Amino acid sequence: MSPAAFKAISSQMQVLGNPSSLHTHGRSTRKSLEDAREAIARQVNCLPSEVIFTASGTEANNIALKGLFWQGKAHGKNIVVISAIEHHAILDPAQWLADHEGADLITVDVTADGVIDLNSLEEIINKHRNEIAVISVMHANNETGTLQPISEVVALAGEIPVHTDAVQSFKKTPLSFADLGVYAMTLSAHKIGGPLGIGALLLRRAVEIPALLHGGGQEREIRSGTLNAPSIVAFAAAAEDNYPRENVIALRDQFISAVETLFPDVIVNGKNAERLPGIVNITFPGTQSDTLLLLLDSAQVSASTGSACSAGVHEASHVLLAMGHTEESAQSSLRFSFGSTSTKADLDFIVSVLPDVIMRGRAANLK
Amino acid sequence: MKLIAAMSGGVDSAVAAARAVEAGHDVIGVHLALAANPQKYRSGARGCCTIEDSHDARRAADVIGIPFYIWDMAEEFHDGVVEDFLSEYAAGRTPNPCLRCNEKIKFAAVLDRARSMGFDGVVTGHYARTQISESGKTLHRAIDHSKDQSYVLSVLTVEQIAGAIFPLGDTTKVDIRKEAEARGLAVAQKPDSHDICFVPSGDNAGWLRDRLGSETGPIVDQDGNKIGEHKGAYTYTIGQRKGLGLTVPTSDGSPRFVLKIEPVSNTVVVGPREDLAITTMRGERPVWCGPQVSGEAHEGFVQVRAHGAALPCTYYFDGTLLVAELKEPLLGLATGQAMVIYDGDRVVGSATICQTE
Numbered sequence: 001m002s003p004a005a006f007k008a009i010s011s012q013m014q015v016l017g018n019p020s021s022l023h024t025h026g027r028s029t030r031k032s033l034e035d036a037r038e039a040i041a042r043q044v045n046c047l048p049s050e051v052i053f054t055a056s057g058t059e060a061n062n063i064a065l066k067g068l069f070w071q072g073k074a075h076g077k078n079i080v081v082i083s084a085i086e087h088h089a090i091l092d093p094a095q096w097l098a099d100h101e102g103a104d105l106i107t108v109d110v111t112a113d114g115v116i117d118l119n120s121l122e123e124i125i126n127k128h129r130n131e132i133a134v135i136s137v138m139h140a141n142n143e144t145g146t147l148q149p150i151s152e153v154v155a156l157a158g159e160i161p162v163h164t165d166a167v168q169s170f171k172k173t174p175l176s177f178a179d180l181g182v183y184a185m186t187l188s189a190h191k192i193g194g195p196l197g198i199g200a201l202l203l204r205r206a207v208e209i210p211a212l213l214h215g216g217g218q219e220r221e222i223r224s225g226t227l228n229a230p231s232i233v234a235f236a237a238a239a240e241d242n243y244p245r246e247n248v249i250a251l252r253d254q255f256i257s258a259v260e261t262l263f264p265d266v267i268v269n270g271k272n273a274e275r276l277p278g279i280v281n282i283t284f285p286g287t288q289s290d291t292l293l294l295l296l297d298s299a300q301v302s303a304s305t306g307s308a309c310s311a312g313v314h315e316a317s318h319v320l321l322a323m324g325h326t327e328e329s330a331q332s333s334l335r336f337s338f339g340s341t342s343t344k345a346d347l348d349f350i351v352s353v354l355p356d357v358i359m360r361g362r363a364a365n366l367k
Numbered sequence: 368m369k370l371i372a373a374m375s376g377g378v379d380s381a382v383a384a385a386r387a388v389e390a391g392h393d394v395i396g397v398h399l400a401l402a403a404n405p406q407k408y409r410s411g412a413r414g415c416c417t418i419e420d421s422h423d424a425r426r427a428a429d430v431i432g433i434p435f436y437i438w439d440m441a442e443e444f445h446d447g448v449v450e451d452f453l454s455e456y457a458a459g460r461t462p463n464p465c466l467r468c469n470e471k472i473k474f475a476a477v478l479d480r481a482r483s484m485g486f487d488g489v490v491t492g493h494y495a496r497t498q499i500s501e502s503g504k505t506l507h508r509a510i511d512h513s514k515d516q517s518y519v520l521s522v523l524t525v526e527q528i529a530g531a532i533f534p535l536g537d538t539t540k541v542d543i544r545k546e547a548e549a550r551g552l553a554v555a556q557k558p559d560s561h562d563i564c565f566v567p568s569g570d571n572a573g574w575l576r577d578r579l580g581s582e583t584g585p586i587v588d589q590d591g592n593k594i595g596e597h598k599g600a601y602t603y604t605i606g607q608r609k610g611l612g613l614t615v616p617t618s619d620g621s622p623r624f625v626l627k628i629e630p631v632s633n634t635v636v637v638g639p640r641e642d643l644a645i646t647t648m649r650g651e652r653p654v655w656c657g658p659q660v661s662g663e664a665h666e667g668f669v670q671v672r673a674h675g676a677a678l679p680c681t682y683y684f685d686g687t688l689l690v691a692e693l694k695e696p697l698l699g700l701a702t703g704q705a706m707v708i709y710d711g712d713r714v715v716g717s718a719t720i721c722q723t724e
Contacts, residue, residue: 294395294436295484312421312437313400364483 002193002238002340009195009234019227020218029229036236040200043239044170044187046177052201052219053232057167057188058089059212060201063222064163064184065093065136067209069103072133072161079104079128081135083116083148084322089186090136090165091318103133113273114146114323122156132160139166139185140173143306143319143335144270145279147173154181161207167191167199171243172276177202189231193340194238198231244340248277251338251347256280258351263358269320269333278342283325283333287361290314292334295360299353304335368487369393370532373473374428374435376420378547378554379492379535381427385550386534387490388431394490396428396435399477401444401468402565423554430551438480440472447471449565456575456601459630460703463519463673464563470522470654478530488530495520496536497528498713504529506656508712511539518673521707521717522654572602584633586611589626589642597635600628606643606699613637624699644696649688650706650718660684660708660715668709669693671700671720682708682715689718 001009012032017025019033034048041048054060069080080103082094097103106124109117116137125132135157140147145168154162161183169175171192177185184207188199203209203222211217215224256268259282267283284292289305296303306317316330325333336350372384374396387394398421421437428435448467455462478489494509495517506528509515523531535543547555566574576599586595594615597603603611607625617623617639624643627636648669653660662684668677669691679694691706700723708715 290436290438291480291484294434297434298395312398312425313439313441314437360484364480 001195001234002241004241005189005194005234005238008237009230012230012233015229017229019229020216032233033227033229036233039236040187040239044175044177044185044202045179046185046202047205049220050177050202050205052203052222053227054199054201054219054223055197055225055228057165057186057191057199059223060186060188060199061087061089061136061163061165062093063201063209063212064186064203065090065134066097066101066212067222068134068161068163068183068207069097069101071207071209073101073103077131077133078102079106079132081106081108081121081124081132083108083110083137085110085114085116085141085143085319086136086138087142087165087167090138094136104131108137110322111273112324114141114144114270114319115273116148116153118149118152118156121153125156125158125160129158129160132157134161134163136163136165139164139169139175140276141270141319142168142279143317144273144281144323145276146270146273147275150180150182168276168279171239171241172245172248172278183207189235189238192238192243193241194235195231198228198235200235241340245277248338248340248342251342251344252277252280254344255336255338255347255350256282258347259354262351262355267329267333269323269325278338280336280338281320281333282336283320283329284358284361285329285332286365287332287358288314288365289331289334291364292357292361295357296334296353299357301350301353304337306330306333306335369485370395370488370490371477371481371486372396372433372490373477373492374398374424375492375560376417376423376427376554376557377492377560378544378552378557379494379540380424381431381492381552381554382543382547382550383490383492383532383534384428384433385431385552387532388433390534392490392532394433395486396424396431396433397477398424398435398437399440399444399472400437401440401472423557427552427554430553438477440476443476444468444472444565447476452563452565453575453578455703457579457630458703459600459628461604461701462703463705464565465519465673466522466705469519474523474527474531478527482530488532490532490534492535493520493533494535494540495533497531497533502658506714507536508709508714509536513674514540516673517709517712517714518670518675518705518707521656521705521714523656524654525657528656572599575599575601582633584635586613586635586637588623589636589638594637600630600633600635603628603635604699605701611637628701640698643698645698645700645723646693646696647690647724648693648700648706648720649690649722651688651721653684653689653716653718655716656714657716660689662686665710667715670707670709671697671704677709680708688721689716 017029019030037051038048084107098105108121137153150164163184164182165186167188170187183204185202190196213224269281305314316327320330370392372394374380425435448464452464493516494514496507508517562569581599585593586597595613603625623637626638664681664683669680670677680691682691702720704720705717706720707717
């Protein structure tokens with residue numbers, strides 16, 4: 001957690017008062033909470049009344065996707081459109097809507113660089129304009145960092161509500177709710193140095209959608225439940241932190257060039273697309289990424305594989321598969337993340353352990 | 368040493384990993400995902416293939432304080448163990464899948480991968496011991512004979528035994544549970560796994576019938592006279608008496624037993640109890656857990672089931688087959704089972720039974 005967020009959560013935890021209470025203590029907590037709401041709204045260029053706090057980005061995605069679908073369905077619109085590279089926090093609720101609510105789910109392909117194919121999207125919209133309840137396309141992909149052309153998506157969508165999961169993008173790249181023109185956007189605190197377990201749905205004013213949770217209607221009747229004031233003020237403190245974008249970009253680019261020099265056969269996924277500063281996804285041919293993860297972990301380097309199923313078994317990333325990878329090459333890929341606290345020394349250390357890790361990883365490859 | 372601890376989610380492998388750490392080794396916990404489609408949550412702790420089991424393994428690793436990862440061995444397990452199990456039954460033999468798993472997965476695929484990654488060996492919660500002697504590292508029975516698993520480890524070569532660490536062989540199961548409790552491991556009282564892990568229902572015959580079909584065929588006596596009908600030959604076992612559904616009684620009223628299963632003609636042969644008796648068994652594809660056995664006759668013991676008795680015998684290797692001649696006749700021995708030779712408590716080697724007489 002960032003020092004500012006840690007300070008904020010620590011001090012707020014010592015303060016008595018439920019923000020919904022009407023007495024002095026309650027009003028005091030309410031003031032801190034509304035200060036936080038305004039601070040977050042300023043950072044993402046929306047109205048404070050458009051910020052709905054949730055317990056996670058996943059919850060915000062669920063409220064947006066299901067709510068906008070149900071609202072559309074009430075007007076005879078039954079199609080949900082998503083990109084092929086969405087996070088599971090969109091893929092799974094979308095599939096649930098198809099399985100349990102009779103939604104027709106359309107998944108839009110991406111290019112080899114991992115960017116949504118706007119031509120396909122345009123065709124889909126032209127064909128089904130009056131049947132689409134909601135379009136959800138993430139702002140930037142969590143595995144490759146590729147930015148998605150949300151303004152273009154909104155322009156093509158016209159009157160169709162667009163939601164974007166901007167969990168990865170917030171603070172890392174310019175992000176304006178008002179300028180993008182989306183109906184809804186998802187944010188999460190822990191991706192920006194805030195605490196785990198707090199997120200926000202930004203929902204355009206005058207958009208009325210059914211709630212998922214009922215029981216008090218604390219957040220504008222869209223979301224019920226006692227507000228987690230300490231986490232919310234820490235979320236705001238993290239949002240007001242400065243993100244050293246240029247430094248992170250410089251580190252990332254040095255890392256890529258060092259890895260490409262060491263292993264000329266690697267593939268930097270999404271290399272030709274606009275990307276977030278801190279995410280690099282690299283395919284190391286002839287390896288299995290779960291082996292590399294174990295070896296790197298032993299060397300005190302934390303990298304990530306695409307995803308794991310509920311049993312913890314490493315699976316080929318659906319994002320890389322959508323970009324044209326085979327199962328085998330997708331399973332040979334690792335994500336490295338750099339953040340505001342990363343240093344040149346960290347980078348040099350990773351580069352120093354990589355040759356041994358890749359050599360052993362290739363030797364241990366069973367496939 | 369740098370070691371991989373194979374952690375099933377059960378109490379034994381958890382204590383084994385903890386003991387390896389305490390002995391000063393650098394240990395990493397690995398749970399092997401063996402089922403291509405792991406069962407849903409809360410389907411009970413059976414075998415080692417459920418999601419809850421992988422969570423139990425992770426929790427144990429966290430309590431012990433070691434890194435933990437999951438290795439996907441589903442493909443290797445399916446090809447090497449499940450397919451083998453099916454094809455052996457289809458050929459009229461009775462395989463032991465635990466033995467095959469040790470041979471092809473735990474001490475082959477896992478050990479090979481571990482060694483390539485720079486580890487020295489694999490720790491498991493098997494009840495068995497190893498000793499260093501002049502001829503190298505040898506495999507022995509566990510102190511707790513009721514839990515001894517040396518039988519299913521008898522497929523390990525000398526090289527594999529060199530990379531195997533069995534920290535539990537000197538302790539009884541009762542004491543392992545107490546130790547797990549004292550170490551704060553939540554799996555201390557978790558029930559033992561039974562049966563075959565990839566047959567979640569426990570109904571082996573039904574599982575085989577679903578995959579191999581249930582083509583009916585004749586049950587015949589030793590003269591070839593048809594005296595009944597069976598529902599899939601491989602659901603019978605040698606020595607089986609009950610459930611044959613025979614309507615033609617023997618002349619003296621004595622019971623009949625399954626003597627032979629002939630998969631090609633889909634025939635089950637039955638006969639009197641005394642015809643089940645065998646005194647000689649021969650096994651193919653021998654594996655030596657120490658020095659290779661010579662053609663000379665040696666005195667020792669042979670065991671033909673995982674928790675069966677050690678039968679006194681004379682054994683030798685004829686250059687192709689491992690032969691054991693029993694001191695006392697044995698009733699009901701199926702081909703496909705492993706014959707494991709012991710010299711006292713030391714495992715000499717094993718082979719797959721292919722002939723009996």
